[in-house]
Amino acid sequence: MKIRSAVTVACCAALLIATGPLIALDPGKTLVLTAAEPQYASKLCWAAADVLAVNQFYPVCPTSLSPTATSGLFPTSQALEAGYQAWFYSAKHPDPGTFAGFLSDCEGTSTDNIQGLICNVWGNPVLHGLTFKWGKDFVGKNGLHDPDGLDWATMTQEIDAGRPVLFVWNYASNGTDQDSPVGNHELVVIGYSVDDTGTQQLQIWDPWTFPEPPPVNVPACGPASGVQATQEHNRQIPFSSYRIPIDDMGVPVTAVHDQDQWGLALAVAPEAPVLTIDGGPPPLPTPPPWIKPPQPSSGARQQLSFARALSMATPESRKLDLRVSGAAARSLGVPFPIVGLGFVQLLGAANDPTRLLAGTTSAILFPVESQGKVVDAFLMLFMDGRWQRGGYANVEITRRLVDVRATQAARRHLPLESFYMVSVPGEVAFFAAYGKGKNAILIPVSTDRSIGAVAGVAMPAEKQLTDLIHGIRVDLQRDRDRRGGKVVRPVG
Numbered sequence: 252m253k254i255r256s257a258v259t260v261a262c263c264a265a266l267l268i269a270t271g272p273l274i275a276l277d278p279g280k281t282l283v284l285t286a287a288e289p290q291y292a293s294k295l296c297w298a299a300a301d302v303l304a305v306n307q308f309y310p311v312c313p314t315s316l317s318p319t320a321t322s323g324l325f326p327t328s329q330a331l332e333a334g335y336q337a338w339f340y341s342a343k344h345p346d347p348g349t350f351a352g353f354l355s356d357c358e359g360t361s362t363d364n365i366q367g368l369i370c371n372v373w374g375n376p377v378l379h380g381l382t383f384k385w386g387k388d389f390v391g392k393n394g395l396h397d398p399d400g401l402d403w404a405t406m407t408q409e410i411d412a413g414r415p416v417l418f419v420w421n422y423a424s425n426g427t428d429q430d431s432p433v434g435n436h437e438l439v440v441i442g443y444s445v446d447d448t449g450t451q452q453l454q455i456w457d458p459w460t461f462p463e464p465p466p467v468n469v470p471a472c473g474p475a476s477g478v479q480a481t482q483e484h485n486r487q488i489p490f491s492s493y494r495i496p497i498d499d500m501g502v503p504v505t506a507v508h509d510q511d512q513w514g515l516a517l518a519v520a521p522e523a524p525v526l527t528i529d530g531g532p533p534p535l536p537t538p539p540p541w542i543k544p545p546q547p548s549s550g551a552r553q554q555l556s557f558a559r560a561l562s563m564a565t566p567e568s569r570k571l572d573l574r575v576s577g578a579a580a581r582s583l584g585v586p587f588p589i590v591g592l593g594f595v596q597l598l599g600a601a602n603d604p605t606r607l608l609a610g611t612t613s614a615i616l617f618p619v620e621s622q623g624k625v626v627d628a629f630l631m632l633f634m635d636g637r638w639q640r641g642g643y644a645n646v647e648i649t650r651r652l653v654d655v656r657a658t659q660a661a662r663r664h665l666p667l668e669s670f671y672m673v674s675v676p677g678e679v680a681f682f683a684a685y686g687k688g689k690n691a692i693l694i695p696v697s698t699d700r701s702i703g704a705v706a707g708v709a710m711p712a713e714k715q716l717t718d719l720i721h722g723i724r725v726d727l728q729r730d731r732d733r734r735g736g737k738v739v740r741p742v743g
Contacts, residue, residue, distance in 0.1 A: 277444055277445035278444055279407070279410075279442060279443040279444035279445065279452075280407075280410050280411055280442055280443065281410075281441060281442030281443075281444075281454050282307070282410065282413060282415060282441045282442060284303060284307065284441060284456070285306050285307055285310040286302050286303055286305075286306030286307070286310070286326065286473075286474065287303055287441075287456055287480050287484065287485075288302055288303070288329065288458070288474050288475075288478070288480055289458055289459070289460065289461055289462055289478070289480055289481075289484055290329070290458040290459070290460075290461050290679075291329045291330075291365050291461055291462070291465065291466050291469055291475060291478070292329075292333075292365050292366050292370065292371035292461055292465060292699075293371060293461060293678065293679040293680070293697070293699045293701060293702075294371050294372055294373045294374075294679070294701075294726070295329055295332075295333060295365070295371060295374075295458075295461075296436055296437045296438075296458040296459065296679075297332075297373070297374045297375055297376050297432065297437045298329040298332040298333055298374065298376070299329060299437075299458035300376050300417050300437040300438070300439050300456075300458060301327060301332055301376035301377065301378060302326075302327055302328060302329055302332070303415065303439050303441075303456060304376065304378055304381070304415050304417060304439065304512075304515060305326065305327045305378055305379065305380060305381060306326040306327065307413070307415060307515075308380065308381060308515070308516075308517050309326045309327075309380060310326065311326070312326055312472040312473050313472070326472050326473065327379070327472070328469060328470055328471055328472050328473060328474070329357075329365065329469055329475075330354065330357040330358045330359075330365055330370070330469035330470060330471055331354065331357070331471045331472070332374070332376075332377075333357045333365060333370040333371070333372070333374070334350070334353045334354035334355075334356065334357035334358070334370065334471075335350070335353075335354075336372065336374045337353045337356070337357065337369050337370055337372065338350045338353040338354075340733050341353065353369065354471060356369050356370055357369070357370040357469065358468065358469055358470060358471060359466075359467040359468040359469060360468070364466075364467040364468070364469075365465075365466065365467070365469050366465050366467065366699075366700055366701075367700075368701060368725070371701060372726075372729065373431075373432045373433045373434070373435075373726060373730065374432065375432055376417055376437060376512065378512065378515065380517070380518055381515050381516060381517065381518055382514075382515070382516050382517075382518050383512045383513065383514055383515045383516070384512070384513050384514035385509065385510065385511065385512065386400060386401070386418070386508040386509045386510055386511030386512070386513065387509040387510075389401055389405065389508075389511070389513070397508075398508060398509075399494040399495060399506075399508060400418065400493060400494050400506060400508035400511055401416065401508075401511065401513060403451055403490055405513075406440065406443060406453070406490070406493075407443050409440075409513055409514070410440070410441070410442055410443050414513070414514065414515045414516070415439050415440060415441050415456075415515065416439065416440040416511065416512070416513045417437060417438070417439050417440075417511065417512040417513075418437075418438055418439075418440065418493065418506065418508065418510075418511045418512075419435055419436070419437055419438075419506070419507045419510045419511070420435060420436045420438070420496055420499065420504045420505065420506055420507070421434075421435050421504065421505055421506075421507050422434055422435070422499070422502055422503070422504055422593055422676060422677045423503060423504075423505060423593070424502060424503065424591075424592075424593025424594070424595055424596065424677075425593045425594040425595065425677045426593065426594055426595040427594065427727070427730075428730075428731070428734070430734060431727075431730050431731075431734070432730070433677075433726050433727055433730045434594060434677030434678065434726070435507070435677075436459070436499070436504075436676065437458070438455050438456065438457055438458075439455060439456040440453050440454070440455055440493065441454050441455065441456050441485075442454030443490075444487075450489055450490075451489065451490035451491075452487050452488065452489060452490065453487070453488050453489070453490050453493055454485065454486070454487055455485075455486050455487075455488055455493075456484055456485060457484050457485075457486055457645065458484065459484075459645050459647065459648065459679065460645065460647055460648050460651075460679060460681070460696070460697050461679070461697060461699075462475075462478050463651070463696075463697055463698060463706050464698060464706075465697075465698055465699075466478050481647060483645070483646040483647035483650070484647070486646070488643070492643070493506070494506070494508075496643070497632070497641050497642050497643075498614065498630060498632055498641060498642030498643065499642065499643045499676050500589070500591070500616070500630075500642075500643065500644065500645060500648065500672075500674045500676050500681065501589030501590070501591030501612075501613075501614035501616070501630065501642075501672070501674040502591040502592070502593060502674060502675075502676050502677075503552075504643075504676075552613035552614075552632065552633055552634060553613060553633060553636075554611035554612060554613050555611060555612065555613065555633060556610060556611055557588040557610050557611070557612060557671060560588055560611075560612050560613075560615060560633065560638075561586065561588065561615065563633075563638050564586075564615050564631040564633070564638040565586065567631060567637075567638045567639070567640075568583060568586070568615075568617050568629075568631055568640075569583065571629075571640065573619055573627075578621065578626075579621045579622055580621065581619050581620065581621045581626065581627070582619070582620055582621070583617055583618070583619065583620075584617065584618030584619065584620045584625065584653060585618070585656075585667040585668060586615050586616060586617045586618070586631075587615065587616040587618075587652060587656075587670065587671055587672040587683070588612040588614075588615050588671040588672070589612055589614040589615060589616055589630075589671070589672045589673075589674050590607065590608060590611075590612060590671060590672070590673045590674065590684070591613075591614060591674045591675075591676075592607060592673065592674065592675050593675075593677060594677055594723050594727075597675070597716065597719065597720050597723060598720060598723065598724070601717075601720050604712070604713065604716035604717060604719075604720060605688045605689045605691055605712050605713050605716065606688065607716075608673070608684070608686075608687055608688055608691045608712055609687060609688065610671075610687045612633075612671070613632065613633040613634075614630055614631070614632050614633070614642070615630065615631045615638075616628060616629075616630055616644055616649060616652070616672055617629050617630070617631065617644075618649050618650075618652075618653050620653075624650075625646065625649055625650040625653050626646070627646060628644035628645070628646050628649035629644050630642040630643070630644050648681050648696060651681075651696035651697070651706075652672060652681065652683050652696055655683045655694045655695075655696055655706075655707050656670045656683045656694075658707065659683065659685070659694055659709060663685075665685060669685050670683050670684065670685050671683075671684050671685070672684065673693055673712075675719065677723075678702060678719060678722060678723060678726075679697075679699070680695070680697075680699065680702055680704065680719060681695070681696050681697070682694055682695050682696065682715070683696065684712065686712075689712075689713060691711075691712035692709050692710070692711060692712060693709070693710055693711075693712045693715045693716070694707060694708070694709045694710075695707070695708070695710075695715070701722045701725075702715075702718050702719045702721075702722040703715065703718035703719075703722075704718075704719075
């Protein structure tokens, strides 16, 4: 089977989203997607982005598929991408004959599945069967490299030509090595428009979050059976937020535009990078240098008590126009103060992680509801001494938070206002929570066995955060071993 070689790109996001009854001044264009999927496990946003991009050009699965095939290019799947990566790093010179076993694990047809530690690993979209350009190669109108990514003219040309654009966001609070993909997020631009205020907008595909319950069977070609990609993965953001993002679910984020992948095109022989398992392990191509983006100029945001934050931010949130032309009336739901955490904070508090749950915040998540359902969400951030709207709020995660909060509030006889959110986007880990310190209880919104989380099942914060910290350490060590040339053997 022709398999993609690995490159050092990363995987997950923060956007500045505007709310209001927007009407398109220029309807622009949105691609009709052939393989838009949520990521099937917590660390596979890179694989979901790869599948979307490659299968846009190779939309039809072959009638027969063999993991040792060498002829023909065909669509990929998250199982194939994860299986190849696991096989590639299983030995210094992996035996082609062992690839089928790794693929079976990721397909869920053997003793493991795509949720396991063999397959659910941070990685890189490598876009086999396609040629592409790196963001580092983009030159603006002034003839110079633009560190803030593609300009509007180039971005719209890409979409008009039917080419999605992949881009990467990095959480500075994770403190990961410069060339590490661990804890980052991969997104895909799939459309553009200009609204009635003249604001340039992008349509993006956000692979967050993985299905609940997570799939265990994923074929080597095509999507997992029974998994539906909800509309919440298809989001509109201002073009300015692609260029310079701010915050993602309560955690500051920056863009690594040198790692943008654009100018996608079918690879035509003899230029096609044909790499085969039965031909031996492919060499790693040289990626662009991984340069950590500059940190947000505002630095660490001031923390306020939940009560004070809500008393200040809620009146400002009520000034926003939530109407959408042609849609049913909308209203604000009960907000979640956010405790946003990165790897550095969690690892530094490993002896007592509950001390991070002190009841202070600088970000609040506001659900937007219509007819009893969550239809949108936004953040209020405390910046420059005042509360203002900004950042990116994932609607599917917000919906799950609202659901688990309602269930736990009824079960524990607690007011909805007593809940807050614990956000660790670098591990795609989001929790509804109540209580402080050692008395805090966390309720995961998604099942992730790598961090001991079961959706909707309440757990003492000390136990849940300890399991989360262990998962982070495992991820970081495996990544260091890979980049150091050490053999990374599967672990159960």
